[in-house]
Amino acid sequence: MSVLKSALIGVVLLATACGGSEPAEKVGVPGQPGRLKSAGWVRAERRAFDGAPPVIPHQRFGPPCLSCHNERGMEVAGVGFAPANPHADTDGLSSRSRCNQCHVFRITDEVFVANDFAGLPQRAVPAARSYIGAPPVIPHAVFMRENCHACHDGPAAREEIRCSHPERVHCQQCHVPVTTRGKFLE
């Protein structure tokens, strides 16, 4: 019975650790002491709510944004890996677009007046599968995130959302976005 009980506590603890509380938590990578899971945390830190454009987490450099944030991303010496541009395939956006229309720098941590806004949480919503082994559905909207590789592939991809098979380039052949929670028929 006590074994059962501790297993239960374990389940509760794990559930809490994964998806329970607010978004800014840091979660360890199992089997790799000291390493943190970061996709949800990083998303939350840089966005006002799930779906808002992230602020730019680095200082202003000279060259145009897309010279590093190109279609595949690029290692920038001394800075890190610049993730690929997720909008590479977005209609109406191109290398001619103005990134600063939506993405701005954060040059101070101060606020003008405190704000009570608590937006749509940034938790990494698990992707549902119909059965173990089935391809998971895409748990977020794909508009403006058509280039899946930007987040799910390459050195900048966070551990828990890194794709195991980036060589298969046509992602939506197997993974489809969820657009409704409604059911067609019971």
Place this chain on the structure above:
Amino acid sequence: MDQTFDRRSALKAIGLSAGSIAAFSCSDREEAARLQGANATTPADLDWGKAPCRFCGTGCGVEVGVKDGQVLAVRGDVKSPVNKGLLCVKGYHLPSFLTGKDRLTRPLRRQADGSFQPITWEAALDEIAQRFQSTLEESGPEAVAVYGSGQWTVFDGYAALKWVKGGMKSNNLDPNARLCMASAVMGFMTQFQSDEPMGCYEDFEAGDDFVLWGNNMAEMHPVLFSRILERKRQKPSTRIVDMGTRRTPTTEYADLYVEFRPGSDLAIANGILHLLVKNKKLDQAFIEDNIVFRRGIEDLEKIGYGCYGDQAERYTFKDEAKEATFDDFVAFLEEYTPEKVEAISGVPAAQVRSLAEIYGDRRRGTVSLWCMGVNQHTRGTWMNNLITDLHLVTGKISRPGNNPFSLTGQPSACGTVREVGTLSNRLPADMVVTNEEHRKKAEKIWGLPEGTINPKPGYHAVDMFRALSRGDIQTMWIQVTNPWVSMPNLERFERSPNDGRFIVVSDIYPTPTTAVADLILPSAAWVEREGVFGNTERRTQQWNQLVPPPGEAKEDAWQIIQVAKRMGMGHLFPWPENDWHEPMFEEYRSFTLGAGKDLGSYQHLKQARGLIWPVVDGKETPYRYAAGIDPYVKKKEGVHFYKAKGYGERAAVWLRPYHPPAEEPDEAFPFWLCTGRVLEHWHTGSMTRRIRELHQAVPKAYVEINRADAKQLGIQNGDVVKLASRRGEIELEAVIDGRGQTPRGSVFVPFFDESRLINKLTLDAMDSISKEPDYKKCAVRIELTT
């Protein structure tokens, strides 16, 4: 728990947990938790409603995600033809403008000691009604005033118009839009006798050359600019011409950058017209069929600038329309040779010739775009006339990809101010109080006796605040705007509370304007109430209330109606308390039907992603005056300017000369000062500064200084400098080679920062016809502090 937990589900739980640990996968465990019923909030859990963005005049469609009475997210509305799913950084951060900690939630009354104390709505409304009533009785309708906004919904503006003009028989109703697009109004009125552009945003996918007159579109209308950039990607021969007095982020995308001396755009436009005549690039057939020529008063002494001598108290210059001929037009332009234009403007004659080639090329579509650079100009109406002249004499108008297109800065500058007519001389649908027929029509629709509406125009915005300073206006109500940041030459309007005047301010946050108020009313904003906005392309957009307002906040129209009722003017608002939006809109709409300004029905607007008026038989009109597109045009082809009855249903080309600015740099004040905006902040910043991401991107105002000037003055990037004009001074951080670069001898300062009020320095010089102040040109000096 042990008792109720049966062995089977416990084993299942262990199995799951063991399996998860084995796979080192958190998401599998989360998935298990979700299968067992645990639910994270996702976009699919929100109720999504439609609304236009709260900020600029572009009118982007947003979807607003709501849960438990809170806005949790927004996203670009892919169904909106305006923005097709894209927004700018302000639009993406809309939700948190509603939730600043210092949101006003109760009416506040100033006490004898200067502090504010909460009072009830009843007490507040009673006092406002009593104050307006007693001022009317003691000093007449010239002593009351309502100062409104291009951010008013159609309901707010219509309620104010009906109450002020139909109830109080006053014309002292003017909006902040006077500071913003009044020159464009007078431009369209003097040429077409009907306000607002003929084109629509589809021009961005149809045009070949986009000529931006003093317009930093990349920052001010970013979503529209992105449509031009996409056009350029798809059709690389597309050209962007940036004409300005300062390099901006827009310049980075320009094929041709034309830098001119402040105010010399008048000479450039005349220089282009000169070359079009010389090079025989006019569309003679079009001119023959559709154009008349007009000439106004050109005497500089007579016109003045609205800020010197007697004009500094009241500026009432009135232009005249004198008939002219094509030959007069040619003779008038004779002197504007490229060389003379170069001498006035500093623009190389070769560039003037390039511009004339662009306007004169019949094979390519030309769209002219402008906003504050042209409108906030001591000869702003003239500049509007000249740009439209370029299109009229070449026939490049009312066709896809060929239009003069003025852009607006506020979400309903068009819908509320220009269409409802919340200006000191106007009534709905292009009508004016000085016209007896127009007054009669309004009185009939409102069910008021003939002679109710006052035929004498009231104060325009700047004169209204001058009259308040003098004490001629005793009771004033300010809604949805922040004049103690945005008026020019601010020191003039300093006010101490309890000085015998009574000022009511309705707003959502404390501002420098609420700080001088006697009574503050908390307003409901954006999706906290039902509303209608009209954007730059004549698109009327409706939204429903999606969340409750905080505390006791109420919508502005409701506040006006309640005061009107207390003043015995309830007959103006005869609709049921719980359902007045639709009947009020339908009454307003009756002004527009058959006037060429027909709005869609309220039920139609509720369904649509906005409708471009005139809406006839439920169909929108993307291009006004165009045969086959505009239902009012009965011709088989070409255009018909059917609204311009005074010109024989033709458009007027105006002859407008070059006049110098009201103040120019001299020895004591050697620098030009231009003021403006930045992408991240909207107007006086009372909303956008409370959005964390936007404030953290641009936390304070700064002064852009040219590198060579800075070197000469010993100023380094980031140094604090004192900027002074004849009117005031402030301290700012210097920025050298920031997002904009000023030419030698000029500086630029954004105006959003209430603790660094650049409008203490600006001059209250105005456009001679529209009475819109010129915030773009005055003289300052720079001093390095310590």
